Amino acid sequence: xxxxxxxxxxxxxxxxxxxxxxxxxxxxxxxxxxxxxxxxxxxxxxxxxxxxxxxxxxxxxxxxxxxxxxxxxxxxxxxxxxxxxxxxxxxxxxxxxxxxxxxxxxxxxxxxxxxxxxxxxxxxxxxxxxxxxxxxxxxxxxxxxxxxxxxxxxxxxxxxxxxxxxxxxxxxxxxxxxxxxxxxxxxxxxxxxxxxxxxxxxxxxxxxxxxxxxxxxxxxxxxxxxxxxxxxxxxxxxxxxxxxxxxxxxxxxxxxxxxxxxxxxxxxxxxxxxxxxxxxxxxxxxxxxxxxxxxxxxxxxxxxxxxxxxxxxxxxxxxxxxxxxxxxxxxxxxxxxxxxxxxxxxxxxxxxxxxxxxxxxxxxxxxxxxxxxxxxxxxxxxxxxxxxxxxxxxxxxxxxxxxxxxxxxxxxxxxxxxxxxxxxxxxxxxxxxxxxxxxxxxxxxxxxxxxxxxxxxxxxxxxxxxxxxxxxxxxxxxxxxxxxxxxxxxxxxxxxxxxxxxxxxxxxxxxxxxxxxxxxxxxxxxxxxxxxxxxxxxxxxxxxx
Amino acid sequence: xxxxxxxxxxxxxxxxxxxxxxxxxxxxxxxxxxxxxxxxxxxxxxxxxxxxxxxxxxxxxxxxxxxxxxxxxxxxxxxxxxxxxxxxxxxxxxxxxxxxxxxxxxxxxxxxxxxxxxxxxxxxxxxxxxxxxxxxxxxxxxxxxxxxxxxxxxxxxxxxxxxxxxxxxxxxxxxxxxxxxxxxxxxxxxxxxxxxxxxxxxxxxxxxxxxxxxxxxxxxxxxxxxxxxxxxxxxxxxxxxxxxxxxxxxxxxxxxxxxxxxxxxxxxxxxxxxxxxxxxxxxxxxxxxxxxxxxxxxxxxxxxxxxxxxxxxxxxxxxxxxxxxxx
Numbered sequence: 097x098x099x100x101x102x103x104x105x106x107x108x109x110x111x112x113x114x115x116x117x118x119x120x121x122x123x124x125x126x127x128x129x130x131x132x133x134x135x136x137x138x139x140x141x142x143x144x145x146x147x148x149x150x151x152x153x154x155x156x157x158x159x160x161x162x163x164x165x166x167x168x169x170x171x172x173x174x175x176x177x178x179x180x181x182x183x184x185x186x187x188x189x190x191x192x193x194x195x196x197x198x199x200x201x202x203x204x205x206x207x208x209x210x211x212x213x214x215x216x217x218x219x220x221x222x223x224x225x226x227x228x229x230x231x232x233x234x235x236x237x238x239x240x241x242x243x244x245x246x247x248x249x250x251x252x253x254x255x256x257x258x259x260x261x262x263x264x265x266x267x268x269x270x271x272x273x274x275x276x277x278x279x280x281x282x283x284x285x286x287x288x289x290x291x292x293x294x295x296x297x298x299x300x301x302x303x304x305x306x307x308x309x310x311x312x313x314x315x316x317x318x319x320x321x322x323x324x325x326x327x328x329x330x331x332x333x334x335x336x337x338x339x340x341x342x343x344x345x346x347x348x349x350x351x352x353x354x355x356x357x358x359x360x361x362x363x364x365x366x367x368x369x370x371x372x373x374x375x376x377x378x379x380x381x382x383x384x385x386x387x388x389x390x391x392x393x394x395x396x397x398x399x400x401x402x403x404x405x406x407x408x409x410x411x412x413x414x415x416x417x418x419x420x421x422x423x424x425x426x427x428x429x430x431x432x433x434x435x436x437x438x439x440x441x442x443x444x445x446x447x448x449x450x451x452x453x454x455x456x457x458x459x460x461x462x463x464x465x466x467x468x469x470x471x472x473x474x475x476x477x478x479x480x481x482x483x484x485x486x487x488x489x490x491x492x493x494x495x496x497x498x499x500x501x502x503x504x505x506x507x508x509x510x511x512x513x514x515x516x517x518x519x520x521x522x523x524x525x526x527x528x529x530x531x532x533x534x535x536x537x538x539x540x541x542x543x544x545x546x547x548x549x550x551x552x553x554x555x556x557x558x559x560x561x562x563x564x565x566x567x568x569x570x571x572x573x574x575x576x577x578x579x580x581x582x583x584x585x586x587x588x589x590x591x592x593x594x595x596x597x598x599x600x601x602x603x604x605x606x607x608x609x610x611x612x613x614x615x616x617x618x619x620x621x622x623x624x625x626x627x628x629x630x631x632x633x634x635x636x637x638x639x640x641x
Numbered sequence: 642x643x644x645x646x647x648x649x650x651x652x653x654x655x656x657x658x659x660x661x662x663x664x665x666x667x668x669x670x671x672x673x674x675x676x677x678x679x680x681x682x683x684x685x686x687x688x689x690x691x692x693x694x695x696x697x698x699x700x701x702x703x704x705x706x707x708x709x710x711x712x713x714x715x716x717x718x719x720x721x722x723x724x725x726x727x728x729x730x731x732x733x734x735x736x737x738x739x740x741x742x743x744x745x746x747x748x749x750x751x752x753x754x755x756x757x758x759x760x761x762x763x764x765x766x767x768x769x770x771x772x773x774x775x776x777x778x779x780x781x782x783x784x785x786x787x788x789x790x791x792x793x794x795x796x797x798x799x800x801x802x803x804x805x806x807x808x809x810x811x812x813x814x815x816x817x818x819x820x821x822x823x824x825x826x827x828x829x830x831x832x833x834x835x836x837x838x839x840x841x842x843x844x845x846x847x848x849x850x851x852x853x854x855x856x857x858x859x860x861x862x863x864x865x866x867x868x869x870x871x872x873x874x875x876x877x878x879x880x881x882x883x884x885x886x887x888x889x890x891x892x893x894x895x896x897x898x899x900x901x902x903x904x905x906x907x908x909x910x911x912x913x914x915x916x917x918x919x920x921x922x923x924x925x926x927x928x929x930x931x932x933x934x935x936x937x938x939x940x941x942x943x944x945x946x947x948x949x950x951x952x953x954x955x956x957x958x959x960x961x962x963x964x965x966x967x968x
Contacts, residue, residue, distance in 0.1 A: 140810075140900075147724040147914075148726075227688035227689040227691075227692045228689075228692070230689045230693060235689075284726065285726055285727070288726070303902070304725075304732070304735065305736065305902035305903070305906050305907065305910075306812050306902045337810070338900060339810055339900035340897050340900065340906075341897060341898050343797065343798070344794075344809050344810060344898055344899065344900060346802070347797045347801040347802035347809035348808075348809040348900075350802045350805075351801045351802060351805045351808070351809055352805070353801075353808055516913055518915050
C-alpha cells in the first residue's frame with residue numbers, strides 16, 4: 097500500500113515545493129502612491145454575522161462593530177476614557193442625580209430626513225425598554241431611566257428611578273445609539289435589515305452570509321471625538337464581508353481582496369509588525385479583562401485558601417508569552433487597560449507552588465490518590481472548567497491546558513471541557529462549573545457592578561447571570577452601590593479602586609490579559625477606532641492609490 | 642409504480658427520522674429562547690422573555706412542541722427563523738442554489754478526474770505506463786484520505802496568499818472564486834470514484850467483448866470510449882448518490898473556509914444559535930435532496946445498464962459468469 101503511494105507523495109510534495117518557490121519571496125512592494133478620495137473599502141470580519149443590524153435588538157459585539165458605521169450615540173468617549181459631546185452637545189445633572197438634561201446638536205437629520213430631536217431620543221429609549229424589542233445589552237444600560245421628557249426640540253430630560261453615575265458611559269455605547277424613529281416605526285423586520293441613523297454611512301444592501309454594502313452619507317455632519325474629518329467620509333462605500341476562517345481572512349488581506357480584517361491570529365500580528373505592507377491597530381476593549389473566575393459559591397472554591405492555591409500555582413506567564421508571541425500584555429486588574437479607573441496589584445498573583453501546597457494542606461486537602469490528585473473526605477480536588485469554543489481562540493484554549501498542567505503539580509484535577517456557546521451557558525446556569533473564562537465588554541468601571549455585585553448571582557429569566565465568581569460580599573456590594581450613586585468623579589474612582597482591591601484579594605479572579613481587538617489593514621490609511629468599545633471608524637479612511 | 646411508492650415511503654421515513662433527531666438533539670443541549678432574544682447569554686428583561694416564550698409556543702409541553710414541529714414539516718410549512726425572523730423557506734431558497742452549484746460542479750470535476758485517471762491506468766502499457774499507473778493509484782489514495790479542511794487551507798495559502806492568482810474567498814460575482822472550493826470538494830471524491838472505476842475498467846478491458854471488439858479491428862480509443870468506459874462507470878455511478886450526500890456535508894466545511902454563502906453555512910450558524918426551525922428546515926431539505934439524487938442515480942443506472950431492467954434472477958445469472966471471466 098505504502099509502496100504504491102510513495103511516488104504520488106513525492107510528486108505531491110514536489111508540486112507543493114515548486115508552488116512555494118514560485119511565490120514572490122519578498123512580496124510585492126506595498127501600495128505606495130498617494131491616498132485618494134472615493135473608492136470601496138472591503139472589511140472582512142471574523143465575528144459572527146449579526147441576525148439583526150439594529151444593535152438595540154439583542155446587543156452583541158458583531159452588532160456593535162457594524163452599527164458604528166451608520167448609528168451614532170448621544171455621547172462619545174475619547175482615547176483617554178473621557179466622555180465627550182456627540183449627538184448631545186451638552187448635559188447637566190441635578191443635585192440628587194435623578195434628572196439629566198441633554199441638549200442636542202441642532203439641524204441634524206437622520207439619513208431618511210427625519211430630524212434628530214428630543215422626540216427621537218424618547219422613542220429610542222422606549223424602543224430599548226419595550227419587551228417586543230428583546231434587547232439585552234441596551235436594555236440593561238438604560239434600565240434606570242424611568243422616563244424621557246421632551247422639553248423642546250433640542251432638549252430631552254431623563255428622569256431616573258435611582259442615581260446612575262454610569263449613565264453617560266451607558267449612552268456612549270453602540271448598543272444605545274440613536275436611530276430614526278421613523279425607521280423604528282417600520283417594524284422589527286425592516287429595521288433589522290437596514291436601521292437608519294446619522295452615521296457616516298448608510299446601509300444599502302445586506303446579502304446574508306456574504307456581505308453588507310454601506311454607502312457614504314453625503315450630508316454627514318456629526319463627526320465623533322476620534323475623527324479629523326468634519327464632513328462626509330472620503331470613501332464611496334464599504335463592503336462588509338463575513339469570512340469566518342482566520343487563515344482565509346489573512347490570505348484575503350495578503351492577496352488584496354480585502355483592506356481591513358479583524359480577529360487576526362497572533363503570528364499574523366507579529367508578521368505585520370515586522371513588515372511594512374500591513375499595518376497593525378491594537379485597540380483593547382473596555383470593560384473586563386480576559387480572566388479565569390473561580391466559583392466561590394460552592395466547594396472547593398468556597399474556601400479562599402483553595403482559590404489562592406489555584407492562583408499561586410497557575411503560572412500563566414510563560415504560556416501567555418509563548419502562545420501569543422508577545423501580542424498581549426499580562427494583566428493584574430479586573431478591568432481592561434483602556435479603563436482609566438483600572439487598579440492593578442501584581443503582588444497578589446506571584447507564582448508560588450510551595451505556598452500553594454501549604455495552603456491546600458492547611459485547607460485539609462492532605463491526602464493524594466494514585467494520580468497525585470489531592471483528596472479530602474474521599475472527594476477529589478476536581479475543578480470543572482467549561483470552555484466556550486465560540487469565544488475562546490485556539491491560543492487561549494492552549495493556555496488553559498498549560499494552566500491545567502501547572503495546577504496539577506500541586507494536586508488539582510482540572511477538567512477542561514470544550515463546548516459550544518449554548519451548552520456553555522447551560523452549564524453555567526446549572527452551576528456545573530468551578531472555573532470559567534467569560535469575556536464581558538461594557539464601557540466604564542461600572543462593569544464591576546455587573547460582574548461582582550451579589551445581585552448578579554440571581555439568573556436573568558433567560559438563565560444567564562454575570563457574577564460567575566459568585567462573589568457575595570456585602571462590603572463590596574456597598575462600595576459598588578455607592579460608586580453607582582455618586583456624581584463626584586474622584587470619589588467614584590476611589591470607590592471603584594477599593595472595590596477592585598477587594599475583588600482581587602478575594603482570589604476569585606485570575607486576570608490574564610486585555611480583551612483583544614486587533615485590526616490589520618493593507619492599502620488603506622486613516623482607519624481609527626472609537627474610545628467606547630474599540631469599534632473601527634472609517635470617516636478618515638482613504639484607499640491608497 | 643411499486644418502485645416509486647417505495648421511494649416515497651423511504652423519503653418520508655428519512656425525513657421523519659432526521660426531523661425527530663434534530664429536534665431532540667437541539668432541545669437537549671440548550672434553550673432556543675436564546676436565539677429569539679439575540680443570542681446566547683441574553684440578559685433580556687423578564688417581560689421580553691415571557692413574551693417570547695408565549696409567542697413561539699415554548700411554554701407548551703415538549704411533546705406538543707415536537708408534534709407541532711412535525712406537523713409543520715409534514716405540511717411543508719417550515720415556519721419562521723427564531724433569530725432572523727424571516728420565513729425559513731426564504732432563507733433556504735436563497736442559499737440552496739449556491740450549494741447545489743458547488744456540489745454539482747464538484748461532482749462533475751470528480752467524475753472527470755476519476756475517469757481520466759482510470760483511462761490512464763487502463764490504457765497504459767510498458768514500463769512508463771506501469772509507472773504512470775503507480776502514480777495514479779498513489780494520487781487516488783492520497784486524494785481519498787485528504788481532509789477537506791486541510792486541503793482547502795493549503796490551496797488558499799498557495800494560490801491566494803503566495804501566488805495571488807486566485808481569490809481566497811468565493812461568493813461574489815467573480816466565477817474564479819469558485820475554482821478553489823470546487824477543487825477542494827472534488828479531490829477526495831475523485832480519489833474514491835477513481836479507485837472504483839479503475840478496477841471496473843481493467844476488468845472490462847480483459848472481458849471477452851473487449852477482446853472481440855479488438856479482433857474486429859477496433860482501435861484502443863474506440864474500445865475505451867464505446868465499450869469499456871461504460872462498464873467502468875457503473876460502480877462509480879451507483880455511488881454518485883452517496884458522493885452527492887458527502888458533497889452536501891462537505892459544503893459545511895468548504896463554505897465556512899471560503900466564506901461562501903450556502904446551505905452548509907446556514908445550517909452551521911443556525912445549529913450554533915439553536916435556531917430550531919432553520920436547522921430542521923435545512924436538514925429536511927438536504928435529506929429530500931439526497932433521496933431525490935439517489936433515485937435519479939438509480940434511474941440513470943437503469944438506462945446505462947440494460948441488464949438491470951430485466952427480472953432480478955435472470956440478471957444475476959447473466960452478470961456473474963461475465964465478471965468471472967476476467968478474474
